[in-house]
Amino acid sequence: MPDKDLSALFLDTVKDIYYAEKQIYKALPRMAKAAASDQLRAAFDKHHDETEGHIERLEKIFELMGKPARGKKCDAIEGIIDEGKEIMEEYADTPALDPGLLAAAQAVEHYEIARYGTLKAWATKLGMQDAVRLIDQTLAEEKKTDEALSKLAVTAINAEAA
Amino acid sequence: MPDKDLSALFLDTVKDIYYAEKQIYKALPRMAKAAASDQLRAAFDKHHDETEGHIERLEKIFELMGKPARGKKCDAIEGIIDEGKEIMEEYADTPALDPGLLAAAQAVEHYEIARYGTLKAWATKLGMQDAVRLIDQTLAEEKKTDEALSKLAVTAINAEAA
Numbered sequence: 001m002p003d004k005d006l007s008a009l010f011l012d013t014v015k016d017i018y019y020a021e022k023q024i025y026k027a028l029p030r031m032a033k034a035a036a037s038d039q040l041r042a043a044f045d046k047h048h049d050e051t052e053g054h055i056e057r058l059e060k061i062f063e064l065m066g067k068p069a070r071g072k073k074c075d076a077i078e079g080i081i082d083e084g085k086e087i088m089e090e091y092a093d094t095p096a097l098d099p100g101l102l103a104a105a106q107a108v109e110h111y112e113i114a115r116y117g118t119l120k121a122w123a124t125k126l127g128m129q130d131a132v133r134l135i136d137q138t139l140a141e142e143k144k145t146d147e148a149l150s151k152l153a154v155t156a157i158n159a160e161a162a
Numbered sequence: 163m164p165d166k167d168l169s170a171l172f173l174d175t176v177k178d179i180y181y182a183e184k185q186i187y188k189a190l191p192r193m194a195k196a197a198a199s200d201q202l203r204a205a206f207d208k209h210h211d212e213t214e215g216h217i218e219r220l221e222k223i224f225e226l227m228g229k230p231a232r233g234k235k236c237d238a239i240e241g242i243i244d245e246g247k248e249i250m251e252e253y254a255d256t257p258a259l260d261p262g263l264l265a266a267a268q269a270v271e272h273y274e275i276a277r278y279g280t281l282k283a284w285a286t287k288l289g290m291q292d293a294v295r296l297i298d299q300t301l302a303e304e305k306k307t308d309e310a311l312s313k314l315a316v317t318a319i320n321a322e323a324a
Binding site for chain 2: 004005006008009012013016074075076077078079080082083087090091094095096099100102103106107109110111113114115117118121122124125150153154
């Protein structure tokens with residue numbers, strides 16, 4: 001079954017996170033627009049820029065594999081983003097809006113951290129050193145974003161809402 | 163708008179993760195049954211037992227708030243679990259099945275880590291010390307599970323598939 005080995009699973013998962021990154025890229029400006037706090041808006045804007053870089057790195061990985069860059073519908077990110085939209089609607093104009101947006105963004109980050117962590121382990125096993133390097137760069141940025149959001153969550157933003 | 167403050171958002175999010183934990187509790191035995199490796203099956207069985215404890219802790223948090231323990235449909239976990247099911251079907255009887263199951267399980271863990279991290283920050287802001295303690299116990303277990311799965315991912319299981 002050579003078409004269903006680890007290499008195939010790696011490609012499937014790159015397609016999954018490629019689709020996810022594109023959805024995140026679309027969602028972030030809406031989240032930035034909704035945010036009440038300048039700090040949170042700035043964090044979303046910054047991550048929007050970074051996400052563009054993550055998409056480009058994935059396109060390089062497709063290239064390394066000699067495959068066209070193509071996403072595969074990712075139910076997980078759809079669900080995570082839908083929950084974020086629900087929060088934006090239910091808590092619009094309330095002091096809990098920003099904490100809710102932060103929570104949604106951290107769920108997104110953790111999905112990405114899980115996926116890139118997995119991809120890194122697989123690329124290592126598959127001896128794809130160039131892919132490992134690209135994945136590592138993105139993984140480091142995702143972790144940094146999550147930490148920055150965690151800091152915002154325990155300082156300014158939740159303090160306003162409590 | 164006293165019904166849409168941080169306390170309301172906290173309750174909504176406890177309902178979200180309560181629903182998610184129950185879905186995870188149902189999914190884990192299926193994942194354990196599908197796993198080819200004894201180590202992975204044992205990891206899923208162990209986490210199944212722990213998940214029972216996580217559900218009980220959430221029920222204690224509902225009690226602390228004087229609210230009935232009731233879940234709220236969580237699109238995120240549905241999407242994450244659906245992706246896991248897809249992997250189980252597409253990679254059944256292939257060497258990539260266990261790596262795929264591991265990846266699905268780590269996506270689940272990261273969703274939980276994100277949610278419990280958020281809940282901990284909010285419970286702290288809300289001065290709910292007993293809830294903070296309960297959340298912390300679960301959060302520590304989720305992180306430990308994720309680390310154990312990461313170790314499995316880079317050692318035995320992916321080695322078989324590569």
